[in-house]
Amino acid sequence: MLTTTKSAKAMSRAYVERAHKRDLTIGIMGLGYVGLPLAEAFLSAGFRVLGFDIDETKVSALTVGKTYIAHIPDARIATMMATGRLEVTSDETRLPAADALLMCVPTPLNIHREPDISYVEKTTQMIARHLRPAQLVILESTTYPGTSDEVVRTILETTGLKAGADFAIAYSPEREDPGNIDFSTSSIPKVVGADTDAERDMAIAVYETITKVVPVSDMKTAEAVKLTENIFRLINIALVNELKTVFQGMDIDVWEVIDAAKTKPFGFMAFYPGPGLGGHCIPIDPFYLTWKARAHGETTRFIELAGDVVTRMPRIVIEALAEAMSGHLKKSVAGSRILVSGLAYKKNVDDMRESPSLHLIHMLRERGAHVDYHDPHIPSVPMNRDHPEFAGMKSVDLTEAALQSYDCVLISTDHDAVDYTNIVRHAPLVIDTRNAAKDIPAELRHKVVKA
């Protein structure tokens, strides 16, 4: 850990005092799934907030009180704007107005499945162009240990200002779980790491106004915490998917097994199988560590094995579907009509990034099926990088006639807003990858195949 100089102590003390009085402007860079609720939390805590995004459509929407994220309704945006303390902009010359700059920008993988930190670099370069003394810069994006030091600090210090002396840096991973109604920004503790006491105190003072803070010794530890959390999920999801396949061969229902196992009050945590990995985190973040480990001459065999297991899941589901169609309907996938229920990568959100449903549709079409989808949260498919050929597809309404017109419905996402009894009642065959149809009447169960 670096030592804290007297002037840094003074900077930190003054900053902490202002945080206690809510006399700071909190800049949020990147107003997406993570940045928008974070802005809302700081407004609720009484701060002025400068919301910054390079996507002008988001800025325009917010300015007129409109949302672009399904689970954050217009009314919440209107409440944020009505505080009179939120400025939203795409104008980078406004950045000096912020006392803290929290970066919530994407950290995807590139086509070689290596970390793409170009968004972090570009955002930091933008901050560097306007950096002023006593600003606190915090990366929240998920990334490999070392990014805040090697990338963020290096870029910001090209200004001639010194981190930990003239300005401050910290890292605090985002743990937002979109669509989860049990937890929100204010009820999820925030891990905060910084390389000096002065910088850590500043970051803690900011975050403890919105939630409980868990300080750690330095930025790379905080970066490692986030990856550990997501790797834990990946490994357990892979395990439970493997168990599903094994138990299926023994005619054992894995969901029943999990529901009974989770009654053990210690030593077990429930994870559920599905049609494959999805979203912006679990399929991506663990491979940030794999990449960084390689640079340290280490391998991450466990992570790669888990990745292999879950990557096979969509294929296993399609094989189960083909078998069920041939067994129940004496039909092949080629030439059949299939409805995929749920396009989002998880329940009750409108986010289809890396969604397994997209792979499933692609694979079914490759086998010659006509495929439509239903998703109450995604009325039509927007242009997307992975499957531009699906852009413009429209969600099919689940009417009796529509359901009867398909050979099979494949439940890929278990949105609460979908009536699964209705689906099973009218569709000839249902392949259920989420145990979504668990509560349907007994007389309909013969139409459901779990996969």
Ligand SMILES: NC(=O)c1ccc[n+]([C@@H]2O[C@H](COP(=O)([O-])OP(=O)(O)OC[C@H]3O[C@@H](n4cnc5c(N)ncnc54)[C@H](O)[C@@H]3O)[C@@H](O)[C@H]2O)c1
């Ligand atoms: N979505 C989640 O559930 C979740 C959960 C935890 C952590 N994270 C992590 O948080 C980070 C952000 O994810 P997200 O889901 O909010 O992404 P997102 O795509 O919803 O939002 C990112 C926003 O950043 C904006 N942006 C890009 N470059 C910018 C720049 N230079 N300046 C300002 N804005 C810029 C984009 O226009 C976009 O609005 C990622 O690292 C992700 O891994 C996401």
